[in-house]
Amino acid sequence: MTGKERRARIVELLEGAQAPVSGTALARELGVSRQVIVQDVALLRADGTAVVSTSRGYSLARDARPCRLLKEHHRDDEVADEMYLIVDMGGTIEDTMVNHRTYGQMSAHLGVSSRRDVERFLDDLRSSRSSLLSGITSGYHFHHVRADSEETLDAIEQALREHGWLVPMSDYEREALR
Structure with a gap:
């Protein structure tokens, strides 16, 4: 899985989640380290994806505007x-x-x-x-x-x-x- 594919999968997982998802859970699901998840989240944010960090994990801000x-x-x-x-x-x-x-x-x-x-x-x-x-x-x-x-x-x-x-x-x- 490429980095781009992994980041797309992170977005899919966060979109489908009802509660924040921990970096550890994302890392386990995607077979990478938690540090890779942190870097991917930074890249997603730089790309304009509104990923929110909380003490319980990551979630997406729900701004559906274009x-x-x-x-x-x-x-x-x-x-x-x-x-x-x-x-x-x-x-x-x-x-x-x-x-x-x-x-x-x-x-x-x-x-x-x-x-x-x-x-x-x-x-x-x-x-x-x-x-x-x-x-x-x-x-x-x-x-x-x-x-x-x-x-x-x-x-x-x-x-x-x-x-x-x-x-x-x-x-x-x-x-x-x-």
Whole structure:
């Protein structure tokens, strides 16, 4: 079983579970170590799968809204406009992710769904004297964006394209980041 197949099976097991499933139980079921399960869960989260960790094990967050991975590029001074555009159109920015040639994939959960969330994010960024994660990839980054419908996601994607922020994904990125 490949890693991709194993992660798909983890999702199946969690979808079918009525209660959280321990890492030990998943490891036993899949014939791997608990550490492999921890790594697989991290990869699933980076891919946008909402795996929740509790003291009793893993479960899936039950957000059935459609989700789309978008690749973008913009200047740092455009981040507020980009985020406002997405949330004003009904989107939730689940995360931000970069795919660095040396460091690999790095992501951070955002959960930004309102102008207030955007302001909080920007205030946190300013007060911590930190820079955007996309700074290490010259402004290129990815977001998993969730909305109530595919039509809303289509409209968000079109608006990002019209602003010149949407960038085509390579076949490699599409496969590696899904």
